[in-house]
Amino acid sequence: MNAPFETARLHDCRDAFVGMLEELAAANRDIVAVCNDSVGSSKLTGFRDRFPDRLINVGIAEQNMVGVGAGLANGGKVPFVCAAAPFLTGRALEQIKADVAYSQTNVKLVGISSGMAYGELGATHHSIEDFAWIRALPNVPVIAPADRLETAAAVAWAAVHDGGCFLRLSRVGVPDLFTEGHVFELGKANLLRDGGDVTLIANGVLTHRTLIAAARLAARGVSARVLNMASVRPIDADAIRAAASETGAILTCEEHTIFGGLGSAVAEVVVDSCPVPMTRLGVPGVFAHTGSANQLLDDFGMSPEAIADSAVALLGRKV
Amino acid sequence: MDSQELRFVASRIRRRDLQAVFEAGAGHVGGEMSVIDILTCLYFNELSVDPAAPLDPERDRLVLSKGHTALALYVVLAERGFLPRDEISTFLKHRSRLNGHPNRVYLPGVETNTGPLGHGLPVAVGMAKAAKLDDRSWRTFVIVGDGEMQEGSNWEAIMAAAQFRLDNLTLIIDHNRLQQGARLSETNDLAPFRPKLEAFGWHVEDIDGHDHSQICHAVSTATGTPGKPKCVVANTNKGHGISFMSDNVAWHHKVPDESQYRQAMAELMETGE
Incomplete structure (x- = not known):
């Protein structure tokens, strides 16, 4: 490995995601998390312990997971639908198209361990097509944060954004690039x-x-x-x-x-x-x-x- | 509304649907004729919906998962005041709100955009779960085709609905025994549905899907089991009410010619008056 990574300074952006999600959920009872048996890999155990009724685990069933998210949004909820990015975006792509993008529902799609984060597990577990798939769809902003601070900021943005979005998160450690209190602006480099x-x-x-x-x-x-x-x-x-x-x-x-x-x-x-x-x-x-x-x-x-x-x-x- | 009145309304809806298919030169007339009695009973007898407040948070939800029969839904919604009756004549026309599959962005009263099969039930599970989370009394209904039950996503949702104990959810299977290309029994024969749904932990009602009193009873709160989602297997006929279409696989999306149209209209007039 050529990059001068210093392990002590690297952060898993999933921690920032769930930290912000729990903070937002404490203030907004309509925020719910939906997952496909991925409570651990999405780091949602803390959320589950704090808000047991609002962690909706549909089992290993990604198509249903996204559809359920759309239905929850119809019922006034703000669902964060969390799953490993390859299965969320690959298995449930038509649900993302029809139930979220085309139906214009307020579903926050959170692709965990995107890119090649599951490197050794092989290409079935890589999500290196999701930008292409999701950005081809109207109404679903595509966002890939670079560090824990931008991740937290993007989650806070998503929670108040009136509409769907796709947050593409990694588990590969990255250092801080932004400062505390960073504000995410959609469409701004x-x-x-x-x-x-x-x-x-x-x-x-x-x-x-x-x-x-x-x-x-x-x-x-x-x-x-x-x-x-x-x-x-x-x-x-x-x-x-x-x-x-x-x-x-x-x-x-x-x-x-x-x-x-x-x-x-x-x-x-x-x-x-x-x-x-x-x-x-x-x-x-x-x-x-x-x-x-x-x-x-x-x-x-x-x-x-x-x-x-x-x-x-x-x-x-x-x- | 009593069964006699529902029969008149359903007949009027059938005729308007048939006319629109004939004039547009397209549609899914067979599945529309099979689902119209179900839609009529729901919209005129059961659902708490208000065209003046189509997004009222407390409204009941109806999802037409067999979205290719959108025209039947459009005519019912027009009869219930969600759109002007004369707008039905725009069906499939350039820039019409009434395209071949229902679109909630275009049309108040539509809850979710359907078209690809196997989407409505998962969304309906989410709706019912939302009501449960807030301890609200509004209910969710979803209509699927029997062929559509071959989509695996439905069985994912069937598992989840039972696990979530969604007794505020009613799945209605329009069991007309025909899919686009052939009979169910010649394709993937899922019938009988009752034992399968019961095995997944659902309460199941088997009814004549063209008998208005049976439909109204089955979808009402008079039937059901606390803690279990409900499935109504509505035994119907594709092309119901029109002799040469009824139970005939050729009429999935065939359009009648002039003489067929006149005959069909005459038959519907006869039974509806």
């Missing part, structure tokens, strides 16, 4: 580091690696801008256009297939209104081999060093 030669855009667990890459680039004399783009849909087109015109090149980095994810969403804006050279890093359209999430990210060219190398190569394509 965060400028984490300014620079003029190239822009690196990432979200989720990749934001941390991208920031390290930017520091490495600085040592090599390259000034890289870093944008955290938690909100994949709606996406911050203004920030992308500004990055294109001010830095002339954009590299995207995501724990997702390069087909249809963050890089594609950025490229759609770029090609429409501000064509500049781009590089899209991600899983290159394959089922991943055996390895931990961090090993796989390294293998797919997303170690901080490899990200920096790709950025330098991209600079050579600038016009």
